[in-house]
Each structure stands twice: as C-alpha cells, then as structure tokens.
Amino acid sequence: MTQRAKEFRDSAETRRSVRHFSDKHVLIEIKEELIMTGSSAPSGARKQPWTFCLVSNKELKEKLRELAEEEGYRSYNG
Helix, strand or coil, rough: CCHHHHHHHHHHHCCCCCCCCCHHHHCHHHHHHHHHHHHCCHHHHHHCCCHHHHCCCCCHHHHHHHHHHHHHHHHHCC
C-alpha cells in the first residue's frame, strides 16, 4: 500500500494541464470511461460541482483553448 501511495503521488506531481489537442482517434468507450472516472472524484459533501463536456469539433476545441489561456492570464495578472 505504501508503494501504491508513492506511485500515486509521483503521478500526481507530474500532472500537467493540456491545451493543445491531438488529432489521434480515441474510442468513444475510452472517453466515456475517463469522464465517469473524473465524475466520481471526491468533492466536498459529494456535490461533484463540475460538468464534463466531450468536444470533437476541432475549431471549437481551438476556441476553448484560447478562452482558457485568456482566463488563466487574467487570473494570474488580475
């Protein structure tokens, strides 16, 4: 159990946000499984106050990346 805890911490410490997206095809079943995993993450009072959206449109993904960068800039330079 100690080893698993260390491996999890190592994984969490190397996590990075991604705003550049691959064109590589990913099966919808894998995407759905990942969304279900994220939606089961712990939260205060088990409220899970997040919404996941699966976006396939390349232009929309690019726009979302731009908006996220703008928001990040405002957050850090506000």
